[in-house]
Amino acid sequence: MSNPMEQFVIKPIIPIKIGDIDISFTNSALFMVLAVVVSTLLLGFCIRKRTIIPSVAQSVPETIYEFINSLIKENVGTEGLKYFPFIFTVFLFVAFGNMLGLLPYAFTFTSHLAAVGGLSLIALLFNVIIGIKKKKWGYLRTFMPKGIPAALAPLIIPIEMISFLSKPFSLTVRLVANMTVGHIMLKIIAGFVLALGVGGIIPIVFNSGIVVFELFIALLQAFIYTVLSCIYLGDAIHSH
Amino acid sequence: MPQLDISTFTSQLFWLCVSFFSMLFIMSKFIIPKIGDILAQRQRKIDDYLHKAHMTRQQAEESLNKYHQALADATRKADETLRKTQEELNSFITGKQNELRDELHRKIIEGEAEIAAGKAEALVKVREMSAELAGDIIKKLDISVINAADIKNAIKKIEQ
Numbered sequence: 001m002s003n004p005m006e007q008f009v010i011k012p013i014i015p016i017k018i019g020d021i022d023i024s025f026t027n028s029a030l031f032m033v034l035a036v037v038v039s040t041l042l043l044g045f046c047i048r049k050r051t052i053i054p055s056v057a058q059s060v061p062e063t064i065y066e067f068i069n070s071l072i073k074e075n076v077g078t079e080g081l082k083y084f085p086f087i088f089t090v091f092l093f094v095a096f097g098n099m100l101g102l103l104p105y106a107f108t109f110t111s112h113l114a115a116v117g118g119l120s121l122i123a124l125l126f127n128v129i130i131g132i133k134k135k136k137w138g139y140l141r142t143f144m145p146k147g148i149p150a151a152l153a154p155l156i157i158p159i160e161m162i163s164f165l166s167k168p169f170s171l172t173v174r175l176v177a178n179m180t181v182g183h184i185m186l187k188i189i190a191g192f193v194l195a196l197g198v199g200g201i202i203p204i205v206f207n208s209g210i211v212v213f214e215l216f217i218a219l220l221q222a223f224i225y226t227v228l229s230c231i232y233l234g235d236a237i238h239s240h
Numbered sequence: 241m242p243q244l245d246i247s248t249f250t251s252q253l254f255w256l257c258v259s260f261f262s263m264l265f266i267m268s269k270f271i272i273p274k275i276g277d278i279l280a281q282r283q284r285k286i287d288d289y290l291h292k293a294h295m296t297r298q299q300a301e302e303s304l305n306k307y308h309q310a311l312a313d314a315t316r317k318a319d320e321t322l323r324k325t326q327e328e329l330n331s332f333i334t335g336k337q338n339e340l341r342d343e344l345h346r347k348i349i350e351g352e353a354e355i356a357a358g359k360a361e362a363l364v365k366v367r368e369m370s371a372e373l374a375g376d377i378i379k380k381l382d383i384s385v386i387n388a389a390d391i392k393n394a395i396k397k398i399e400q
Contacts, residue, residue: 021250022250025251050274112248115252119260122256
């Protein structure tokens with residue numbers, strides 16, 4: 001039986017190095033690019049006709065659009081709608097990263113700390129930039145909410161800073177853990193198929209069920225990731 | 241765990257930035273405006289239809305108002321005509337009744353006068369006849385003490 005962690009190994013496809021920095025095009029990079037290409041082509045294909053009464057295909061991007069739209073309106077407010085493309089892209093990027101990873105022989109870049117953590121950091125920086133643009137120095141209030149006595153500052157500021165930094169951390173760990181565990185489980189059960197011979201039909205059936213479940217998890221985690229990003233964005237704009 | 245292999249981090253982060261920001265660019269330039277356009281168009285269409293429906297409804301309401309107005313006018317006219325006819329009929333009936341009453345009144349007076357005349361005549365005759373009768377009776381009884389003048393006085397006393 002092969003090592004279930006083997007599927008997460010990053011292998012360079014085209015080694016590239018700039019100075020000492022390694023930016024090789026790896027299987028992870030390939031699937032990131034694939035997520036971009038596939039989502040663009042799929043959405044572009046679905047909305048190619050632009051009919052007033054949507055076909056089944058066209059209603060999918062419309063539903064995603066309206067879902068993200070209502071998500072932002074609820075969590076950030078109408079003023080948050082100018083950040084719509086960002087949230088929309090985050091959702092699709094994560095959703096397609098998760099779902100493409102479920103294909104056989106595929107690589108799941110959302111199961112890697114660096115990739116998801118990077119995305120969370122981009123979202124965090126995005127929030128910070130918006131917050132500073134909107135509130136200037138008042139953004140520092142994030143770490144020292146109004147109405148708290150100055151004497152408590154040495155206690156409150158570290159706590160608020162930890163909570164501030166824990167947001168992208170929890171986002172990252174949640175998504176990575178979900179993806180990693182799901183794929184390990186699939187791999188282990190798939191390993192039983194050959195080992196059991198004719199009885200291998202049982203793990204095959206079981207695995208089919210799990211794949212459907214993982215597809216659900218893939219969408220659910222993309223959803224959670226997006227909702228929480230939205231809530232953090234709302235915090236950055238309205239906080240305290 | 242391959243996830244903790246730090247040597248792959250730079251490449252992952254580099255390609256993450258490349259793919260994510262190119263996706264952000266593609267989505268915000270091409271895909272999102274198109275979807276937004278479809279939805280806006282649909283919204284316009286819906287608004288248009290709603291507007292049309294609203295206009296039609298207004299027209300219908302106007303027609304209904306006109307109908308009600310016409311109905312009210314007709315009802316008022318009919319009422320007026322009815323009232324006039326009633327008045328005419330009433331005055332005609334009252335006139336006829338008055339005429340009849342006068343006529344009857346006149347006839348009653350005439351009749352009463354005739355009756356009174358007949359009664360007076362009859363009384364005169366009764367007086368004469370009773371005087372004659374009394375005279376005849378006295379003559380037959382052969383009473384000479386009572387003459388005709390006494391009888392007449394006695395009759396007058398009885399009458400009184």
